[in-house]
Amino acid sequence: MSAKNQPISGNDLARFSGPNTYMRLPVANELKGLDVAVLGVPMDIGTSWRSGCRFGPKEVRSQSAMIRPYNLATGAAPFDGLQVADIGDLAINTFSLSDSFRIISDSYDAILNYDAMPLAIGGDHSMTLPILRAMARRHGPVALIHVDAHADVNDEMFGERETHGTFLRRAYEEGLVNPQKTYQIGLRGSGYSAEDFSEAAGWGFQQFPAHELWHRSLADLGAEIRRDIGDLPVYVTFDIDSLDPAFAPGTGTPEIGGLTTPQALELVRSLKGANIVGADLVEVSPPYDTSGNTALTGANILFELLCVLPGVTYR
Numbered sequence: 001m002s003a004k005n006q007p008i009s010g011n012d013l014a015r016f017s018g019p020n021t022y023m024r025l026p027v028a029n030e031l032k033g034l035d036v037a038v039l040g041v042p043m044d045i046g047t048s049w050r051s052g053c054r055f056g057p058k059e060v061r062s063q064s065a066m067i068r069p070y071n072l073a074t075g076a077a078p079f080d081g082l083q084v085a086d087i088g089d090l091a092i093n094t095f096s097l098s099d100s101f102r103i104i105s106d107s108y109d110a111i112l113n114y115d116a117m118p119l120a121i122g123g124d125h126s127m128t129l130p131i132l133r134a135m136a137r138r139h140g141p142v143a144l145i146h147v148d149a150h151a152d153v154n155d156e157m158f159g160e161r162e163t164h165g166t167f168l169r170r171a172y173e174e175g176l177v178n179p180q181k182t183y184q185i186g187l188r189g190s191g192y193s194a195e196d197f198s199e200a201a202g203w204g205f206q207q208f209p210a211h212e213l214w215h216r217s218l219a220d221l222g223a224e225i226r227r228d229i230g231d232l233p234v235y236v237t238f239d240i241d242s243l244d245p246a247f248a249p250g251t252g253t254p255e256i257g258g259l260t261t262p263q264a265l266e267l268v269r270s271l272k273g274a275n276i277v278g279a280d281l282v283e284v285s286p287p288y289d290t291s292g293n294t295a296l297t298g299a300n301i302l303f304e305l306l307c308v309l310p311g312v313t314y315r
Contacts, residue, residue, distance in 0.1 A: 004079055004080060004081070004082065004083050004084075005025055005026050005079060005083060005084055005085055006025075006069060006079050007023040007024050007025055007067075007068075007069050007079065008024040010065075010068070015065040015066060016065070018065070020058065020061050020062055021038075021061060021086035022038040022060070022061050022064050022086045022121070022299075022302070023064045023065070023067055023069070023299075023303070024064075024065055025038070025079075025084055025085055025086050026085050026086070027085065027086055027087070027088065028085030028086070028087050029087075031087070031110070031111060031113075031114035031116050032114055033083055034083050034084070034085055034087075034114065034116040035082040035083045035084065035116065035117060035309075035311060036082055036083070036084040036085075036116060036117045036118075036119055036306065036309070037084075037085065037087045037111055037116040037117070037118050037119065038084065038085070038086045038087065038119045038120075038121070038302075039086070039087050039088065039089065039090060039107075039111075039118060039119070039120050039121070040056075040057025040058070040061070040088065040089035040090070040120070040121045040122075040123070041057065041089070041090050041092065041104060041120050041121070041122050041123035041127045041280075042054045042055070042056070042057050042058070042089050042090075042092065042123060043092045043094065043097075043100055043122075043123050043124060043126075043127060044123070044124045044252070044285075045094065045095075045096075045097045045100070045124075045126075046097055046124045046125070046126025046127070046163045046164045047124040047125075047126075047163075047164050047252050047253075047283075048158075048163060048164065048165060048252075048253070049252050049253045050251075050252040050253070050285055050287075050288060051252065051285070052252065052285035052286060052287035052288060053122060053123055053124050053251075053252055053282070053283050053284055053285045054094070054123070055285070055286045055287070056121060056122055056123055056282075056283070056284035056285065056286065056295070056298075057089055057121040057122070057123065058286075059284065059286040059289070059292070059295040060121045060281070060284055060295045060298045060299045060302070061086075061121070061299075062292075062295070063292050063295040063296040063298075063299045064299035064302070064303070066296065066299075067299060067300060067303050070315065071303070071304075071307045073265075073269070074269055074272075074307055074314070075314045075315050076306075076307035076308070076312050076313070076314055077312070077313045077314070077315050078303075078306040078307050078309065078312045078313070080313035080315075081311045081312050081313035082306070082309060082311050082312060084306065087111075090103055090104060090107050091103065092104065097126065097160075097163075100127075100130075101126075101129065101130040102130070104127055104130040104131060104134075105130040105131075105133050105134050108130070108131055108134030108135070109134050109137065109138075112134060112135070112138045117276070117277060117278060117279075117309065118131070118278045118279075119278070119279050119280070119302060119305065119306070120278075120279070120280035120281070120282075121280070121281055121284075121298075121302065122280055122281065122282030122283060122284070123280075123282055123283075124164045124252065124282060124283060125148070125152060125164035125165075125167055125237070125239055125282045125283055126163050126164040126166075126167050127280070127282065128167050128171075128237045128280060128282065129167040129170055129171060131235075131278065131280065132144075132167075132171045132176040132177065132235065133174070133176060135176070135233075135235055135277060135278055136174075136175070136176040136177075138277075139233040139277055140233075141175055141176060141177055141178045142176070142177055142178065142232070142233050142234060142235045142277065143177070143178050143181035143182070143183075143229045143232045143233065143234040143235070144168075144171075144177045144178070144181070144182040144183070144234065144235050144236075144237065145183050145185070145225065145234060145235070145236045145237070145271070146168065146182065146183065146184045146185070146237050146239075147185045147186055147236075147237070147238045147239060147242045147259075147264070147267065148184065148185075148186055148187065148237075148238075148239040148241065148242050149186055149187065149188050149189055149210070149239065149241045149242055149253070149254075149255040149258055150165065150187070150189070150239070150241070150253065150255070151168065151184060151187055151196060151197055151200055151207075152164065152165050152166065152167050152168040152169070153166070153168050153169040153172070153196075153199065153200045154166045154169065154196075155169060164252075164283075168182075168200070169200075172200075172203055177235075178232070179203045179204035179205055180204040181228065181229060181232060181234075182203075182204070182205045182206065183205075183206045183207075183208070183225050184200070184205055184206070184207045184208065185208045185213075185218075185221070185242065185259075185267065186208070186209075186210045186213070186242035186243075186258060186259050187207055187208070187209045187210060188209060188210035188211060188255050188256075188257050188258060189255035189256075189257075197209075208221065210242075210257055210258050210259060211257060213259065213263065214257075216263075217263070217266055218259075218263045218264075218266040218267040218270070219266045219267075219269070219270050220270075221267065221270075222266065222267045222268070222269070222270025222271055223270045225270075225271070226270060226271055226272075226273070226274055229274055229275075231275050232275060233275050233277040234274055234275060234276055234277065235276070235277060235278045235279065236268075236271070236276055236278075236279040236280075236305060237279070237280050237282065238264075238268075238279070238280065238281050238282070238301055238305075239251075239282050239283045240281065240282070240283050240284050240294060240297065240298050240301075241253055241254055241255060241258070241283050242258060242259050242264070243258050243259050243260070243261060243264060243297065244256065244257065244258035244259065244260065245258070247259075247260060247261045247293075247297065248261075248284075248293070248294040248297050248298075249288060249289065249293075249294060250284060250285050250286060250287075250288040250289020250290075250293070250294030250295065251283045251284065251285050251288065251289075251294060252283055252285050252288075253283070261297060264297075264301060265300075265301075265304055268301060268304040268305055268308060269304060269307070269308060271308050272307075272308040273308070273310060274308070275310070276305070276308070276309055276310075279302075279305050281298045281301055281302050281305075284298045
């Protein structure tokens, strides 16, 4: 068996130098043979409040240089069992959201044709809609773990039906997700009406508001979701604004009273062995992230997702 790609060690090359790839992994121009393809989707033309997450992929990659390949807490060594590479950024059309959606969807069709699991760095949350379209073409309606402060089920925003706040309503309407296996974790804040939250529950979505999760470990919740999903293909979309702005201030639509970083780790770690067919980390906005902490947190959440995938080696 050929050796797997490994991140460049900080003992071989200083962490502040080297390639600006995720965890300083090799760049791949070919998808054949990859188990996981890390990619960036540098867009924020679907956002409604603070922009800047077009710079998210670059900064998350930069902060990821600090992460080492062995997970002390779980014993996972993902790069020993999985062939992972960074395939760069999608060449989205920064002047056209609709054309960017086409580019994302077509690119994902190509990635999934090679059996590489896509792990995306956003970018605003509107990008998840074309991703789910490609996922559904390949797998049928997927189970969805949606970690977010916002339900993202608006019908329209300023007359537009495809935005970061409408993506999940469109996904539901188009039959891209299994509504009885859709889990929304971390919802909070204010709305225009009760229906902003209750309508999706009526579709079958299982909702876990942040205030019901305060002072709780999320390990049991994650385990319950894991059992409920079984072997169904599941997509994980993690909006960094699910975390309280005390932990992740660098995001476009912050809401107080959110999840903690340890809760996020507990939730992801409890998904070990789930049939994850794709995942993304969205809404990191570096202009509002002066310390780099939000991007660092996002980079680590992506690493934790790698650590729970089937095929990971444990030491």
